[in-house]
Amino acid sequence: MHMADALISPAVGGALWAVTGGVSATCARKLKTSMRGDLIPMMGVLGAFIFTAQMINFSIPGTGSSGHLGGGLMLAVLLGPYAAFLVIASVLAVQAFFFADGGLLALGCNIFNLGFFPAFVAYPVCYRWLARDAQGGVRLWGASVLAAVVGLQLGAFSVVLETWASGVSGLPFGTFLLLMQPIHLAIGVVEGMATAAAVSFVARARPESLAPMRVSPNASASLRSVLTGVLLATCALGGAFSWLASTRPDGLEWAIAKVSGKEEVAGNEGNLHRRLAALQEKTAILPDYGFKAGAGRAAPEEATDSVHDAPASEAWPAVDAGTSVAGLVGGAVTLVLACLVGFAVNARQRAV
Amino acid sequence: MGLGGWMEVGRMDELGQMDSPVHRVHAQAKTVTTGLFIISVMSFSRYEVSALTPFFLYPLMLMSLGRIPPGYLFRKVLVAAPFAVAVGLFNPFFDQQPAVAIGTLAVSGGWLSFASILLRFALTVSAALALVACTGMHRLCAGLERMGLPRILAVQLLFLYRYLFVVGAEGSRMVRGVELRAALPRALRFRVYGSLVGNLLLRSMARADRIYRAMQARGFDGAIRVLRPARLRWADLAFVCGWAAFFAAARFWNLAVLFGGLLMKGAS
Amino acid sequence: MSHHVVEVRNLCFAYPDGTEALKGVSFRIAHGLAVALVGANGAGKSTLLQHLNGALMPTRGEVAVGGTVLTRETAAAVRRAVGMVFQDPDDQLFMPTVFEDVAFGPLNAGLPPDEVERRAAAALERVGMGHLRNRPPYKLSAGEKRSVAIATVLAMSPDVLVMDEPSSNLDPRGRRRLIGLLRSFEHTRIIATHDLELVVEVCSHVFVLDGGAIVAEGPTLTVLNDEALMLAHGLECPHILRHLHPHGPA
Numbered sequence A: 001m002h003m004a005d006a007l008i009s010p011a012v013g014g015a016l017w018a019v020t021g022g023v024s025a026t027c028a029r030k031l032k033t034s035m036r037g038d039l040i041p042m043m044g045v046l047g048a049f050i051f052t053a054q055m056i057n058f059s060i061p062g063t064g065s066s067g068h069l070g071g072g073l074m075l076a077v078l079l080g081p082y083a084a085f086l087v088i089a090s091v092l093a094v095q096a097f098f099f100a101d102g103g104l105l106a107l108g109c110n111i112f113n114l115g116f117f118p119a120f121v122a123y124p125v126c127y128r129w130l131a132r133d134a135q136g137g138v139r140l141w142g143a144s145v146l147a148a149v150v151g152l153q154l155g156a157f158s159v160v161l162e163t164w165a166s167g168v169s170g171l172p173f174g175t176f177l178l179l180m181q182p183i184h185l186a187i188g189v190v191e192g193m194a195t196a197a198a199v200s201f202v203a204r205a206r207p208e209s210l211a212p213m214r215v216s217p218n219a220s221a222s223l224r225s226v227l228t229g230v231l232l233a234t235c236a237l238g239g240a241f242s243w244l245a246s247t248r249p250d251g252l253e254w255a256i257a258k259v260s261g262k263e264e265v266a267g268n269e270g271n272l273h274r275r276l277a278a279l280q281e282k283t284a285i286l287p288d289y290g291f292k293a294g295a296g297r298a299a300p301e302e303a304t305d306s307v308h309d310a311p312a313s314e315a316w317p318a319v320d321a322g323t324s325v326a327g328l329v330g331g332a333v334t335l336v337l338a339c340l341v342g343f344a345v346n347a348r349q350r351a352v
Numbered sequence B: 001m002g003l004g005g006w007m008e009v010g011r012m013d014e015l016g017q018m019d020s021p022v023h024r025v026h027a028q029a030k031t032v033t034t035g036l037f038i039i040s041v042m043s044f045s046r047y048e049v050s051a052l053t054p055f056f057l058y059p060l061m062l063m064s065l066g067r068i069p070p071g072y073l074f075r076k077v078l079v080a081a082p083f084a085v086a087v088g089l090f091n092p093f094f095d096q097q098p099a100v101a102i103g104t105l106a107v108s109g110g111w112l113s114f115a116s117i118l119l120r121f122a123l124t125v126s127a128a129l130a131l132v133a134c135t136g137m138h139r140l141c142a143g144l145e146r147m148g149l150p151r152i153l154a155v156q157l158l159f160l161y162r163y164l165f166v167v168g169a170e171g172s173r174m175v176r177g178v179e180l181r182a183a184l185p186r187a188l189r190f191r192v193y194g195s196l197v198g199n200l201l202l203r204s205m206a207r208a209d210r211i212y213r214a215m216q217a218r219g220f221d222g223a224i225r226v227l228r229p230a231r232l233r234w235a236d237l238a239f240v241c242g243w244a245a246f247f248a249a250a251r252f253w254n255l256a257v258l259f260g261g262l263l264m265k266g267a268s
Numbered sequence C: 001m002s003h004h005v006v007e008v009r010n011l012c013f014a015y016p017d018g019t020e021a022l023k024g025v026s027f028r029i030a031h032g033l034a035v036a037l038v039g040a041n042g043a044g045k046s047t048l049l050q051h052l053n054g055a056l057m058p059t060r061g062e063v064a065v066g067g068t069v070l071t072r073e074t075a076a077a078v079r080r081a082v083g084m085v086f087q088d089p090d091d092q093l094f095m096p097t098v099f100e101d102v103a104f105g106p107l108n109a110g111l112p113p114d115e116v117e118r119r120a121a122a123a124l125e126r127v128g129m130g131h132l133r134n135r136p137p138y139k140l141s142a143g144e145k146r147s148v149a150i151a152t153v154l155a156m157s158p159d160v161l162v163m164d165e166p167s168s169n170l171d172p173r174g175r176r177r178l179i180g181l182l183r184s185f186e187h188t189r190i191i192a193t194h195d196l197e198l199v200v201e202v203c204s205h206v207f208v209l210d211g212g213a214i215v216a217e218g219p220t221l222t223v224l225n226d227e228a229l230m231l232a233h234g235l236e237c238p239h240i241l242r243h244l245h246p247h248g249p250a
Helices: A010-033 A039-053 A072-079 A081-099 A107-131 A137-166 A173-205 A217-244 A249-267 A272-283 A310-314 A319-351 B005-016 B027-042 B050-065 B070-088 B109-133 B137-146 B151-181 B190-217 B234-252 B255-267 C045-052 C075-081 C098-108 C113-126 C142-154 C172-184 C196-202 C220-225 C227-232
Strands: A058-060 A065-067 B098-102 B105-108 C006-014 C020-029 C034-039 C060-065 C082-085 C160-164 C188-192 C205-210 C213-219
Touching: A010 A081, A010 A107, A010 A137, A010 B027, A010 B151, A039 A072, A039 A081, A039 B151, A039 B190, A058 B190, A065 A173, A072 A081, A072 A107, A072 A137, A072 A173, A081 A107, A081 B005, A081 B070, A081 B109, A081 B151, A107 A137, A137 A173, A173 B190, B005 B109, B005 B137, B005 B151, B027 B050, B027 B109, B027 B137, B027 B234, B050 B070, B050 B109, B050 B234, B050 B255, B070 B109, B105 B109, B109 B137, B137 B151, B151 B190, B190 C082, C006 C045, C020 C045, C020 C060, C020 C205, C020 C213, C034 C045, C034 C196, C045 C060, C045 C082, C045 C160, C045 C188, C075 C082, C082 C142, C098 C113, C098 C142, C113 C142, C142 C160, C142 C172, C172 C196, C188 C196, C196 C220, C205 C220, C213 C220, C220 C227
Parallel strands: C034 C188, C034 C205, C082 C160, C160 C188
Antiparallel strands: A058 A065, B098 B105, C006 C020, C006 C060, C205 C213
């Protein structure tokens, strides 16, 4: 699921970097105040452990393929969400820096996709809620698998969203989605099993280390306000960032398309294929493809006019607003998703 | 990656510990420059191919002045390439409108964007690898911290890096112990895997306890302190400004086309 | 250098699961002495050592260093006076470079940067590792790691040095260098070890631990020559007392 720089536009990459930076800063602050000194070496060593464990494969019976531990969920179980997020960030950073596993621009996206959902969604919502203090048995395994699946599905979905919002790859949204989600369903099951295996091992030997720093009720409330703050900051940053990158014609076109084409999508009735095709048009961006004139249903290959209206688009009055919308939508979509889930988590925690 | 992956990390850091004019440039300066590089490269339109080529100057200069073996970096780029290729490969299928003509051959937009993706991949990856190879983990983290990375994250990176070798070696030994006794499947059976990884995890946690005790024994009270960090010099500022000017020029004018035009004018 | 006497009075310790590791240990070590703690595996040596710098707190009884009784409040002060060298140097060298590891202690003590650098450099020179100051720890040999680990403790200018199996995993040259170093120190040295040859060369007194209690103590040669005693507690008489070692003391 590691994304390469090649797939990300600077606007999306920058927006996600801002989000990741915000979450990291929040985690760092949270840990500083409620810090147990022994957390530092534990985080470091567990990071090394995850790095190593990712290189050890186990065979999946009946399929002839092998899988390995991702580690996000397991870290959350052992360290709590805040520390886990930072550890995942560090592992991905080392992989990006030393192995070119995922690019530097995309690192913010990768950390968010692979860290935020396991730590702040899958762990509190699925795992803790289901497993409670289970030390083994069906409860633990079931909760692990469910949590891992949820975490990875959300992560895979954000990869698709980020790629789509970047508009660099010509791969259409629907196809990519249909490719990613089922694969990551299987990966999620594998991850859940591996996590449960390791956790039950630890539970037998040192059960006291499975009670990570529990977030106090007050902290939950402040988490929500922090998330809101991060959302606003990301919008501001994403907007500013995209404006700076406004020399990119394709981002501008996409923004125009988004703004002008919205009514058309609403007007489309009909089957999924046509809607997907219409969606695809919006991502096939250049004016050469003769799209923006409200042509609607034609797939790009069928577009006939190659007369392109670049001068017209450059004269588009709200240049700033256009590219800002691009960055905003890219960053905001993922953040809104995250926030919605986060609020749901809080609501659930208070109800439970 | 294989279980020897952690040794690769050591090799990169070894390169980073060498001395050269590039190594002596402050990590902060190099990081900022590389960041500008990546942003410039990624900000091109999806069909841009020729304008990207002058950008290769930056990673190549880092590598040659930094005395980094080019074959080594090249191999790493190749190893990381398949993913970018796999995704970019769809473009020629979905985007078949002809965009450019070379002589009588019409090249579709899809192929152009594919080529652009590959070029951008090669550029950004080689720049990032060159950055690490001529800075080293320690100086890089110190520089990042000065640029605002939270201290706990910088410490985490350094600790992770430090114990990568230790835990990696333990993991290797354990896997070898299994291989010597098993009928040698490529991957472990799940039960064995669970025990092995579980054991490795327990040992790692016990080690973390011992490290904490060692830290406490030397007066650690939760606050992480650093010795005097390296200072920024004028040469570092010049480094950033010089390269930034080059990136700006290469971004706004297509230097390759200009150069080609000059050549052809000279030839005619 | 003040005269720090290490005194342990009726020290008892039980683990959370109830296992009694130490059953009433008492001794008094005068300043500047080199003392060995020997015993079979599981006798309680490591547990006892961990009480000397406050890593563990007694269940009953007390530990006093230089007159200060060890409590949670005084633990920090005791740790400044008692330097502990661990069995596995990898646990002790956790910073990116050797120099930073050695500087870790003085830095935490709040000393100014110049003083920190001076002490760290001096400590490294003392153990003969000054040329390795910029090396990352994972690139050191076992002997070098051990010496650097000792330097990390020396940099804090402790009065008492406590060491857990210092000669384990060392090759003969490394071990010889370690013995030379230990003999040259003027601190109080408390060494838990299986290396009885080292004990003869370095330490003047020996405590024999078995089942969590001290079963014998006295001058090195007296205790270690007592074959019946040694065998009864899972030990042996070291060869050096029977044969002359060409590199050892006369």
